[in-house]
Amino acid sequence: xxxxxxxxxxxxxxxxxxxxxxxRSLDFQATTMFWYRQFPKQSLMLMAxxxxxxKATYEQGVEKDKFLINHASLTLSTLTVTSAHPEDSSFxxxxxxxxxxxxxxxxxxxxxxxx
Amino acid sequence: AQKVTQAQTEISVVEKEDVxxxxxxxxxxxxxxxxxxxxxxxGELVFLIRRNSFDxxxxxxxRYSWNFQKSTSSFNxxxxxxxxxxxxxxxxxxxxxxxxxKLTFGTGTRLQVTL
Numbered sequence: 001x002x003x004x005x006x007x008x009x010x011x012x013x014x015x016x017x018x019x020x021x022x023x024r025s026l027d028f029q030a031t032t033m034f035w036y037r038q039f040p041k042q043s044l045m046l047m048a049x050x051x052x053x054x055k056a057t058y059e060q061g062v063e064k065d066k067f068l069i070n071h072a073s074l075t076l077s078t079l080t081v082t083s084a085h086p087e088d089s090s091f092x093x094x095x096x097x098x099x100x101x102x103x104x105x106x107x108x109x110x111x112x113x114x115x
Numbered sequence: 116a117q118k119v120t121q122a123q124t125e126i127s128v129v130e131k132e133d134v135x136x137x138x139x140x141x142x143x144x145x146x147x148x149x150x151x152x153x154x155x156x157x158g159e160l161v162f163l164i165r166r167n168s169f170d171x172x173x174x175x176x177x178r179y180s181w182n183f184q185k186s187t188s189s190f191n192x193x194x195x196x197x198x199x200x201x202x203x204x205x206x207x208x209x210x211x212x213x214x215x216x217k218l219t220f221g222t223g224t225r226l227q228v229t230l
Contacts, residue, residue, distance in 0.1 A: 034217070043206065043222045044160075091158060097216070104210075104218065106152075106160040 002028050004096045006107035013084055013114055020080045021110045023094030029074035030096035034104065035067075038091040050077050074098070084114040117142045117209050119221035127227040128197050136192045136224045138207030144168075148210040149183065149190045150218065155203040163205075166190065197228045 003026040013019045023033055032051050036044040048064075050056040050071035058064045066088075068080040077096075081088050093109040118141040128134045140149065151163040164174065166183050174181045178195045194201055207221045 041225075044218075044220045046217055046219075049217060093158075093160065095218075103162075103165070104216075106162070108157075108159040111158070 002096075002098075002103070002105040004030075004094065004105045004107040006092075006094055006110050008110060009108060010111040011113070013112070015085055015114055016083055018080055018082045019084055019112060020078055021092055021094075021112070023077045023079070023096065023107050025075045025096040025098060025105070028096075028098050028105075030077075030098040031074065032097045033071055033077035034095045034097070035069060035077075035079050036093045036095070038093060038109075040091075044093060047079075081112065084112070086114045088112065089114045117144075117147075117211070117219040119207050119209055119219055121205075121207055121221035121224050123224045124222070125225040125227065127229065130199055130228055130230050131196050132228075133193060133195050134197050134226065134228075136194075136205050136207075136226070138190045138192065138221060140188050140190065140207070140209045140221075142209055142211075144211055146212050148212065148216075150208040150210060151181065151190075151192050152206045152208065152220075153203045154206060154223070160206075163192075194226075197226075199228050199230065202226055202228045 005024045007022045035047045038044045047062045048056045048058045056069035071077040094107045095104045097104045120139045147168045149166045153161040180193045182191045204223045204225045206223045208218045210218045
């Protein structure tokens with residue numbers, strides 16, 4: 001089956017620093033990748049949609065200068081949280097769409113804690 | 116805009132009981148997809164089912180069954196003879212079709228199955 005990985009699975013960083021999260025489709029080419037954020041005991045909120053080789057489309061209310069998304073290849077998208085603050089602490093989940101079924105497959109998530 | 120309502124925040128049942136998780140959705144699209152995902156404590160989303168809006172047939176997969184009623188915009192999920200391993204948060208989602216498809220998630224129902 002289609003597998004999506006995320007790295008790291010968890011990260012702790014200091015306030016003001018930047019952190020990069022990688023999302024990879026391991027056995028298929030992902031034409032589109034999605035980034036979600038999930039606060040504790042809450043739902044998944046779509047942050048942005050990225051297509052390979054083009055700029056990401058951000059959802060309303062998501063700061064594109066703070067959450068930099070790069071989709072440089074058909075198997076890799078990165079989310080960089082710049083100048084992180086404690087309120088950015090959350091569970092970030094990516095998904096990738098592609099493969100023969102064009103389904104959306106989710107990664108295992110990255111737990112970010114900003115101290 | 117799409118919206119998914121999962122009115123049940125938390126449900127607690129004793130093992131072997133049947134339990135139904137409710138999902139009501141809103142969409143202006145005539146063609147759409149409906150999904151159920153399971154999120155165990157580990158955080159990784161587990162895909163359970165995708166249903167096309169054209170297909171109103173109910174589906175059964177082992178102990179799981181789904182009741183899709185377009186007339187009431189509902190897509191309910193029933194677990195028969197629940198087990199402790201079913202304990203998780205369950206999300207219902209609606210997705211658009213086409214190359215720009217996005218998922219909108221409900222707020223989730225936390226299911227606790229006890230012995």
